[in-house]
Amino acid sequence: MKSKISWAEPYKMKMVELLKMTNSKQRTKAIKEAGYNTFLLKSEDVYIDLLTDSGTNSMSDRQWGAFMTGDEAYAGSKSFYKLEKAIQQFYGYKYIIPTHQGRAAENILSKILIKKGDVIPGNMYFTTTRLHQELAGGQFFDIIIDEAHDPFNEHPFKGNIDISKLDKLVKKYGAKKIPYVSLATNVNLAGGQPISMENLKELRHYTKKHKIRIIHDMTRVAENAYFIQQREKGYEKKSIKEIVKEICSHTDGATMSAKKDALVNIGGFLATNEWDVYEEARNLVVVYEGLHTYGGLAGRDMEAIAIGIEESLDDFHQHARVGQVEYLGTKMIEYKIPIVKPIGGHGIFVDAKSFLPHLNQEQYPAQTLAAEIYIEGGIRTMERGIVSAGRKSNGENHKPKLELVRFTIPRRVYTQAHMDVIAESAASVYDRRKHIKGLKMIYEPKYLRFFQAKFETIK
Secondary structure, eight states: OOOSSOOOOSSOOSOOOOOOOOOHHHHHHHHHHTTTOGGGSOGGGOSEEOSOSSSOSOOOHHHHHHHTTOOOOSSSOHHHHHHHHHHHHHTOOSEEEEESSHHHHHHHHHHHHOOTTOEEEESSOOHHHHHHHHHTTOEEEEOBOGGGGOTTOOOTTTTOBOHHHHHHHHHHHOGGGOOEEEEESSBTTTTSBOOOHHHHHHHHHHHHHHTOEEEEEOTTHHHHHHHHHHHSTTOTTSOHHHHHHHHHHTOSEEEEETTSTTOOSSOEEEEESOHHHHHHHHHHHHHHTSOTTTTTOOHHHHHHHHHHHHHHTOHHHHHHHHHHHHHHHHHHHHTTOOBOSSOOSSEEEEEHHHHSTTSOGGGOHHHHHHHHHHHHHSEEOEEESHHHHOBOTTSOBOOOSOOEEEEEOOTTOOOHHHHHHHHHHHHHHHHTGGGOOOEEEEEOOSSOGGGTOEEEEOO
16 A cells, blocks of 8 residues: 555554663673573573564454354364354465464474475575474475575565476476475565566466466465555555455465464464375374364364454554564664675574674674674664574584574564664664674584574674
8 A cells, every 4th residue: 555644553552561671781791691692691691582473463352252152162162163264255365274482383384395306496494394394205496586686686576486496397307206395485484575467477377387386385475466556567556355355365285373464472384285285284283283163272272363464454453564574674774784685584694704704604703793783772683694594414504594583573563662662772782793703502403403593693
């Protein structure tokens, strides 16, 4: 929705959560005890929490009210059928398996579709998605356009798939070795960057020709639809709701963490248009999650997701949601802070390589910067670089071209004044950037190390 006036929140607040205020001495002690890993901080020691937008959103009065009407029957809960109806109505997928969150859906899907030696192309890896694919015996290949790996390239759809890269994989391995293309809308690790409808249609044409599925990581599909509405010719007058339905129509199935777009604190689902995949998923969900009509969720959670899906597709909601992110990004640009451009949908991604050019990638510049941002203003952010990328099968570090710190904005939580404080804190760290020393890793867990790894400063 285009407007000549400023965006404003399409809601008012009925309840607030009081926050603990700390000083830099207290924060320095806290981050040291946390091994310079923001995931290991106690939330009570955080002033503004931008670690993630996953499950950290504020639910509406309608969603909270639905908690009281949740059907907690073990089998055949009426709340499940409300959720199923909402997904079928607004997304268009036929068969639904609820899960406790998105990675559970990824696990089940990977076990069903991937065989040892398979190849899974995708528009940039995501941590849990790639790990589930690898644990199932597959190998992930990045087929996102080259512009996505350049933080300062202003291509409007940096999430797009490079069809020529996909074609090379098909020619090398054969289409039968590719169970599906893993397509994310609003690509997280590229900086919250969208795909275009034109690119999706081109991908759909190619995959139909080669009989390859498209599995949609639709965690932030409504935000992607907003960018299509704002940037892509022919979609200016279409609603977010219409664009989301069209995106989904070009795919064969989906995994979703409802903790993002759907505005809830827990929940997800696996969706498919294929009966055989659904039937196998219905069997596996009983093993890993719960009965196929609750999948690890309470009835009240399914009620809240059903309502959240509808609320996420409101044009005014997305205008304000992305508008707040754009406001913060614009402030950071004014302070000369190097961020991924164009500004993405769910957060601001600061380029740690440019921010701390005196640190090499093995000194964990993004991890270092996230710690310094916390010390400065009590703001918790997240590393998205070499630590998150993990290791190759031979033990070497993956070294992604992007070394980022993610300032992730929860939906309907913080005010514009909070955005000012965030930008000012980042600017203060930028002013003293030349004196910042890097980190070394002193503890590394086996999987998804960014969650629990510990560090200490380099002397």
